[in-house]
Amino acid sequence: MQTPPHLTTLADLDARAREIFRDIVEAYLESGEPVGSRTLSKRGIGLSPASIRNTMADLAGLGLLDAPHLSAGRTPTHTGLRLFVDGLLEIGDLGSEEKAEIDSRLAAAGSDLSSALSEASLLLSGLAGGAGLVTTPTRESPVKHVEFVLVGPGQILVVLVFDDGQVENRLVQMPVGLTQSQLQESTNFLNFRLKGRTLTDALSQAIEDARHAQATLDGVAASLIEAGFAEWSGDDPMAGRKLIVRGRANLLANSQVVGDLERVRILFDDLERKRDLIHVLDAARDAAAVKLFIGAENPLFSMSGSALVAAPYKDSQRRVLGALGVIGPTRLNYARVIPMVDYTAKVVGRLIERRGLNLTK
Secondary structure (H helix, E strand, O other): OOOOOOOOOOHHHHHHHHHHHHHHHHHHHHHHHEEEEEHHOOOOOOHHHHHHHHHHHHHHHHOOEEEEOOOOOEEEEEEHHHHHHHHHHOOOOOOOOHHHHHHHHHHHOOOOOOHHHHHHHHHHHHOOOOEEEEEEEOOOOEEEEEEEEEEEEEEEEEEEEEHHHHHEEEEOOOOOOOOHHHHHHHHHHHHHHHHOOOHHHHHHHHHHHHHHHHHHOOHHHHHHHHHHHHHOOOOOOOOOOOEEEEOOOHHOOOOOOOOHHHHHHHHHHHOOOOOHHHHHHHHHHHOOEEEEEEHHHHHHHOOOEEEEEEEEOOOOOOOOOEEEEEEOOOOOOHHHHHHHHHHHHHHHHHHHHHHHEEEEE
């Protein structure tokens, strides 16, 4: 395939080429299979197979179509899919039944934000047929109070209360031999160092303080504080955020050919690189609404040829807290998935606003 001399736009296509290009992409998104001239002629395009083949060759020369096999069938390239989505895709509103399902399932998650986000990831994977992704919020509000509470044999509940009223609870393993006085010592240590500061600002300094204070800080209390730090750090010690992934099995269920299975295997490897995926979703946090990544547009997906549809979710002050989305093969039903992701992000934001949901592990 020749590299086009410049970035192709819709203005470069005449009416016939635009119609054929639209039909090829729509047929590919429906079937996931290469589209041939005979298939297009049967769709009522009103042209002979020979005329269609000539136009398909022109579209391939522009870098919009590719031939994955020796057959005459063509598939859209990542560049072609981007052109289609940006200029030809007709995105409608989400159906009332799908809206009702999203509303009811997220409402049933209760007052725990972690459960609501996990449910959002799960329902997106089911409705869209890909894997659902959600990043937990970045905690920007200063810490108001810290408490270690003994809740059962071998378990300590770490309670963080923030100035904005949010509460974050984490369970940690109780160090052997911990006494009530050591529990209080740990609480006092963290309150002194975290109160009035955001977690992002305070964690690294507090960890350093704990190491320097080992001479005066009880060893058992120090180990409890270290355990608390480990839980708050999550996958990224400077952000304290995690990635929720649901519905990997959907990717296998929608694979039709051996090549698809290989791409899914590579995508599974990508899904394990959670730090990188969080960085990709962070790019969606800066978007006004839905953001779409197709294949090689992002280095993480260059091998798997995947597509990610993502949108930010916000609190009542319109501050971006995190992002959610759907990842799958490039033949995602974009017209359905884009409004689905957008609506789910808005529902999550409304739940946070109405309920002041608590983030627990």
